[in-house]
Amino acid sequence: MPAYPGRKNAEGVFRSDCRHCDRPIISWDKKAWHLAEGFNLLSVYQGMEKPFLYLIDTRNDFVVARFPIDHLETEPEVEAYMEQIKADNGVNDPESSLALRDSRKRKFRRTPLKPKQPGIEAFAVPAGPPEPLDGAAPADPRDCDKLTGLPGRGTFEAVFEAECRNAREHGLPLVIAFVDPDRMDKLNRAQGLDHGDKLITLIADELASLPGCHRHLSRNRGLEFVLLLRNADADVVAKALDQIRRTVADRKEFAVEGEGPGIACGLAQIAVDGDPRLALRAADVALHRAKAEGGNRVVKGVMEAPE
Template sequence: MNGAQSSSASPQHGLTDRLARWARGFSGKSEEDSVEEELRPRSGTASNREINRRRQLYGDIGDFLFAHDLDLTPINFSVALDYLTGANIGVEKAIRAVMMERGKITNGWIESIAAEQRADEVTPESLATMLDKVEENLTQFTGLMHESRNSAKDYGAALQEQAKDLGEGRDNEPVLARLVGLTRSMVEKTRQVETQLRDNQRQTQALKSSLENARRAAEHDHLTGLPNRRAFEGVLREEVALAQQNGEMLSVAFCDIDHFKHVNDTHGHDTGDRVLKFVAGLLAKASNDHCHVARHGGEEFVMLFRGKSAAEACEAVDSVREDLATRSLVNRTNGERMERVSFSAGVANVLIYEDPRAALKAADRALYLAKEHGRNRVYLAAETD
């Protein structure tokens, strides 16, 4: 439900073939020649129905790009093909959601989707490769700096040696020629080092971008846009240290959407995803430097309040709960009004526990009690829990 894809729905699915076909446009062949080559039966057995289907698909892709005023780029062509053929479920769902909300997609949005998909592909192996490349670049950079310093020293020493031979009344032409040769050699070496440094800088910048995408992918939930459980655990450790250092209060809340399985079963997972994003948006409005909101997993969210007592945090969470409980949501698929969506929550004072994990367990127990006693309510964990 959070965008996980099977191997058959990979962003690379058919990409090589699509780019090859796209490249024909730059090969000097006419558009008709390219289309005819693509539609020509490779085995000599393709039926007219298959040929017509392919022709129709080409037309549909063109209509899609034109309708959204999209540039004719390989990325846009690939996304249009994935959407129209259903080859990539994640792309299909994302486009449908944007079209429902805005009615149109843009070049920038497609680029952001492509970036997210590339980030989703990060694996421990690819991270290790990136780190190895960073280390290699640093080694090369250190070597270049060492070589540059040595070249400068050698050049200075050679200049001093040749300068000794410069004197009045002597034939200085051979000495000047050697000085010119030394200078040209140094200039050439400097140019080579500068070129290598520029290449090294470009590679390092690309790696930095890849590592940043990897970090975001590892710490963010792509459905709601909120930090995920892993990111929250890191923030929790930092906030505990800050609160203790500054003598501030620190409270945590678990929020869980009521009867969420019923929402999925009744209205479908697409509608369930939209409900998750809607609730995430309401909770995220409270987020700032002293309030952190994350998706903890499934239909559960977690909130961390620095500078608020557990009772004050309870009031803040209850305010969001009341806001949600008054909303009347509509299933966009069929236009039907949905049952009232609500959430239950449990709140605990983090600093009265020896271990932050114990505070999380206390908040979770309070949430369980709120569910047991009717849902759509916020319970405060007992201070002696």
């Protein structure tokens, strides 16, 4: 950041001193400034052939870190990586001045991602051809929730078994999560079943738009939703679910007796080389704990050692 207005030299370059480190800096437009000595990082970026994400401090337009993404093959993988970087660096904190940028969206970047290749992004549902994890069609057409259009528990069981085999084969981490709306009885009594259905649909839409993960979303028993997330970390998923929880809680049209809507979430990491049913139980226990503690919270389950 310049300590004083830059002085333009005969070559059309503005020169000043940095207000923070007192080192000489230069600019071509008095907007972006660079150290007068050493490399012009912007020029280095312009000459690069590989796409990357970069973390920037918006207070002084300073690049904090770079993250190459040429090893990622699909946009969902890039989105997942972006969410992980944001979570690790507190980008979504209201007081944070950090922002994450995509070099491909800058004027000097036109490098596309590699085309999606078939492989571990697919799984086989026993009753049909391979389907992508996102938006899996029900194995049985009757196994479909009429309100949300989501597949039911039967389809989840088929997906769960196939994905656990896939995870063991390829070493991909999985996360299982249960989500249950809070205080639905009060809402239905106070505002009617139609209003309750609108809240269920809202929650389904929010969960279906969970950013950055390859997911399968189904209706579980009762009012519950169940999520299976591929190549995910439980801590990152917990933060994303907590953001959804806050979004739902802000919908005051569903408030009853001055208390807003909420969701209780329980989740667990599925060990690649362990019993996936232990994670299923851990997530279920975490959900019951979240509800027992008053609901409207996200609880991470603890894996129990087999007897």
